[in-house]
Amino acid sequence: xxxxxxxxxxxxxxxxxxxxxxxQMLYWLDIPGRQIRRMDPKTQVVQSWAMSQEPGCMAPARxxxxxxxGLVIALRDGIYHAPQWGGALHCLAPASHDxxxxxxxxxxxxxLGRFWAGTIYEPRTAALAELFSxxxxxxxxxxxxxxxxxxxVANGLAWSPDASRLYWSDTTSHRIRVWDWDAAGxxxxxxxxxxxWPAKPLGWQSGTGHDASYGGRPDGAAVDVEGNYYAAMxxxxxxxxxxxxxTQLADITVPARCPTMxxxxxxxxxxxxxxxxxYGRSAAELKAWPHSGCVFAMPLDVPGLxxxxxxx
Numbered sequence: 001x002x003x004x005x006x007x008x009x010x011x012x013x014x015x016x017x018x019x020x021x022x023x024q025m026l027y028w029l030d031i032p033g034r035q036i037r038r039m040d041p042k043t044q045v046v047q048s049w050a051m052s053q054e055p056g057c058m059a060p061a062r063x064x065x066x067x068x069x070g071l072v073i074a075l076r077d078g079i080y081h082a083p084q085w086g087g088a089l090h091c092l093a094p095a096s097h098d099x100x101x102x103x104x105x106x107x108x109x110x111x112l113g114r115f116w117a118g119t120i121y122e123p124r125t126a127a128l129a130e131l132f133s134x135x136x137x138x139x140x141x142x143x144x145x146x147x148x149x150x151x152x153v154a155n156g157l158a159w160s161p162d163a164s165r166l167y168w169s170d171t172t173s174h175r176i177r178v179w180d181w182d183a184a185g186x187x188x189x190x191x192x193x194x195x196x197w198p199a200k201p202l203g204w205q206s207g208t209g210h211d212a213s214y215g216g217r218p219d220g221a222a223v224d225v226e227g228n229y230y231a232a233m234x235x236x237x238x239x240x241x242x243x244x245x246x247t248q249l250a251d252i253t254v255p256a257r258c259p260t261m262x263x264x265x266x267x268x269x270x271x272x273x274x275x276x277x278x279y280g281r282s283a284a285e286l287k288a289w290p291h292s293g294c295v296f297a298m299p300l301d302v303p304g305l306x307x308x309x310x311x312x
Contacts, residue, residue, distance in 0.1 A: 118154020264304020
């Protein structure tokens with residue numbers, strides 16, 4: 001089976017998709033478009049909610065009693081809670097970075113309900129991006145907790161099925177790192193390189209007929225129930241399925257040059273969804289991949305892990 005588009009209106013930079021099990025809907029966002037989106041796959045009707053700033057990532061929320069509680073959204077200047085779709089946003093924690101040069105990017109909730117978000121240093125001239133966690137559970141530590149740094153474009157955040165490993169990538173350096181993670185104490189230890197790819201060839205341009213000379217760089221990611229890590233390879237037009245030992249198990253073609261983040265959805269979590277980008281892409285590339293910016297989907301044999309809810 002090949003990936004097929006499931007939306008018709010392209011996003012500029014689609015990101016942060018997740019399947020909401022209570023609503024049976026797919027959520028994602030468009031960063032430069034400043035939109036939160038959701039879709040019922042049965043009708044393919046897309047609803048959009050405009051944001052005042054660029055949303056970098058988000059997660060579904062529940063309260064301490066397990067009742068659905070809207071969304072947690074990372075905007076440029078802080079982490080916000082939206083109890084209702086289309087309603088007011090309440091700031092949970094202001095950003096600690098310079099919002100003129102840095103914004104929140106890839107993130108999601110961890111298995112215990114904390115919300116995590118990495119940043120992107122927009123000049124991309126130095127490794128000044130960081131990774132933060134926010135514990136909004138009852139008795140949780142106040143404010144953002146810095147977890148890691150030494151990145152330029154934070155991406156690829158994911159956890160193993162047993163919550164013992166944490167993955168985080170820096171798209172600019174073409175590298176995915178992995179740590180042992182103490183879930184209860186929220187500590188990352190024993191950093192190592194999980195996977196790494198060659199830099200983009202000098203002078204490489206998409207849509208010139210030499211696309212195969214570059215396999216892309218790691219963007220967003222998701223993990224299945226067997227612990228396999230699915231990495232969207234930006235400018236590579238593919239998703240790589242990597243085993244927990246980083247062995248390549250599959251190379252899934254995406255009908256867009258710039259896939260940004262996969263997730264697992266559907267009632268059985270056996271549908272692989274992926275968001276893509278169209279913003280700033282060349283006319284030649286958009287002609288070759290006319291569905292760039294759309295969301296794509298394909299069935300899988302192995303289900304993915306369900307989305308983690310942020311507890312607020």
